[in-house]
Amino acid sequence: MAQSGISANRLELLQIADAVAREKSIDRTLVLSAMEDAIQKAAKSRYGSENEIRAEIDPRTGEIRLSRLLEVVERVTLDATEISLKDAMKRNPEAEVGDFIAEPLPPLDFGRVAAQNAKQVIVQKVREAERERQFEEYKDRMSEIVSGVVKRAEYGNVMIDLGRAEAIIRRDETLPRENYKLGDRVRAYVYDVRRENRGPQIFLSRTRPEFMAKLFAQEVPEIYDGIVEIKSVARDPGSRAKIAVVSKETSVDPVGACVGMRGSRVQAVVNELQGEKIDIIQWSGDPATFIVNALAPAEVAKVVLDEESERIEVVVPDEQLSLAIGRKGQNVRLASQLTGWDIDILTEAEESERRQKEFAERTAAFVNALDVDEMIAQLLVSEGFASVEELAFVDSHEVAIIEGFDENTALEIQERAREFLERQEAELNEKRRALGVADELAEVPGVTTAMLVAFGENNIKTVEDLADCATDELAGWTERAHGQTKQNPGILQGFDLSKSDIEHLIIAARVKAGWIEAPEEPEEEPAEADSLEDGSALEAHEDEPTEADSHEGAEAEAHDSAEAEAHEEGGEHAQSQEKAL
Known part of the structure; x- marks a missing residue:
């Protein structure tokens, strides 16, 4: 009679494990493991927490086996967890120091308190296993659309029952004027799954662009x-x-x-998005x-x-x-x-108004710089000349071919342009010195006198000051927030330099300051139109202009060489002034 009662209890134990596994959608072995932990905890409270007790449930028969683990030692100091080698060899002749001997314990008669504690352990372990199952399932479903039923709404947030888990649509992830009632079916996009103390949190959205793409x-x-x-x-x-x-x-x-026959496909998406x-x-x-x-x-x-x-x-x-x-x-x-x-x-x-304004400004600039009448200045602007520098260093033939001009007129205009630039260079040099910008900073490759003035006005006065600058500080940067873009100007904003140019400028300053070693020059290769990737190839290309060179390329090349000459003349002029002083 007693035996049939035991069998019934064993069978009931396995039935409970199967039912919990099915209900919570977790592995049966996890439920049995939770039961073993609960029995183990109850046995420890019965035999003493100092004992190392193990509980095992046979997954086929439901039989519970309790045992106490004893470590084999030379000399016993704690009877509850240790056994001497001599006694251990009586039970297992092959026992050695460091092994563990399992000592069977009689079946445990659970009291009311022990049973309650065991139940709590089982519930906790099953809940943890269920949470882990939910997290593992939904972390792989990120970037998917899921469907669920509205469970409740709290402070604008909507809780969605997905069947095997619960998710949340926050207020800012719901569509405007969209009201949810208990039991409404909702489709949404899984954009995040987090493991938290209260269980996995599944976050859904109906406002993200990805939701529309998935629809x-x-x-x-x-x-x-x-x-x-x-x-x-x-x-x-x-x-x-x-x-x-x-x-x-x-x-x-x-x-x-995407539109579909008579707009059927796009209309389905429109309907879903209210x-x-x-x-x-x-x-x-x-x-x-x-x-x-x-x-x-x-x-x-x-x-x-x-x-x-x-x-x-x-x-x-x-x-x-x-x-x-x-x-x-x-x-x-x-x-x-x-x-x-x-x-x-x-x-x-x-x-049109802006173009007229630009035309007037360029015309006025040529009138003031070249001391010519307005008609000549307008002709120069109409031919595409945008600055005095461009006019000064272009091939004289480009100026002479303008209607009403000849070779002598072109040479005269270019001479006036160069004289103006020399005067401007001298004025900038004087201003640079007045601002306290060191002469050494002018020796950094790529730095012009106009840049030196801009540096001085922004408290960059030495090579070290320039070397310490960030690229964005010189080039400027953009900030994008709430769909709006804010442009923050840099110190060299108006100098027509790319970010790459400014990076090279800062590196040159750091090399000059001795902070870093000069980058290794790439090996020279034959200059080809398709492989102008390094400085040497670019120089070779500039030194050997082809007939296919554009007008702009010729202007830029002439401008570079003349600017270098003007820079050298300005340097010699500055040195002679220093000697006179």
Whole structure:
């Protein structure tokens, strides 16, 4: 009778383990392990916590075996956990010092308190196993769309029951004017899964661009199959969005594939996003074309790219300005987010006014610098000359071919331009000295007198001061926050230098200051048009101009050589002044 009771208890133990494993979706062995820990804890409280007790449950029969582990030692100091080698060899002739002997214990009769403690241990272990299972399952489902039922809403946050776990949609990750009721079915994007003390936290979002991209992948088979690729997405959640797509097969229209027959595919996404309007844009590898497409439905008349600062100036007809900007700047803001470029919108009238202003400013600069009448200055600006430096060092033939000019006029104008630059150089040199800028700083390769003045005005007066500068400090930097871009000017902002040029300037200063060794010069290679990667190849290319050289290349080359001569003349002039003093 007693034996049948024991069998029933054993069978009941295994049935409980199976039921818990199924309910919590965890491994049965984890439940049995939790039970073993609970029995072990109860046995320790019964026999004494100083004992090293092990409990085992046979997974087939449910039989519970208790044993006490005793370490084999030469000399026993603690009877509860140690056994002498002599006694151990009586039980196991092969026993050695350091081994463990398992001493069987009689079955344990659980009391009420011990049973309660055992239950708590089992519940805790099962909960930990369930949390670990949830984390392992959902950490691999990040960047996926999941579906669940609204369980409750707390302070704007919505708790979602996913069936085998619970997730949260925070207030800022829900669409505006979207209200959830208990039992509503919700689809959302898993953007983060964290392991925390209270269990794994699964964070969902309905506002992120990735959610829209995944929705399109579900609705458009061409995206799922990889024929059409989503390049970028920009959203103003609940209001408007832009999505850029491109096809890998010329026979497939990416925009048409996303729109679907009579707009069925895009409408399914719109319905899921509570009526959010979606512009589907044809992506292009050409930034200008892509940006023009992104500003749709507005028409663009002209674009001017500044690739270095990733900025573009877009000119639109006057009547298209409000459409290009959009309500509260929405259209241009989304286009900027979609393309990654900062976009400035101008009307044709504003652009014309600015060009006229630039023309007038350049004309006035030539009149003052060259002491010529306004008509000659206007002719020079009309021919594309933008500065006195460009005019001074270009080939005289380029000036002589202007209508109404001859060779003598060209030489006279260029002579006046060089004289003006020499006077300007002397004035800048004097100003540089007055600011206390060290002569040694002028010896850093790439530094001009105008730069020395700018350095002095910003308290950079020695080679060490320049060597200690950061690139952004000299070149300027941009900050992007809340969809707005703020431009922070650098010390050398107006000197037409790239970030790479400024980095080389700082490295040259550090070499001059002795902080670092000069970089090794690359081995000279034959100058080829396709391999102008190092300084030596570039110099070889400049020394041997070809017939294919552009007008701008000739101007830049002449400008560089003449500027070096002017710099040397200015240096000799400064030395003679110092001797006279």
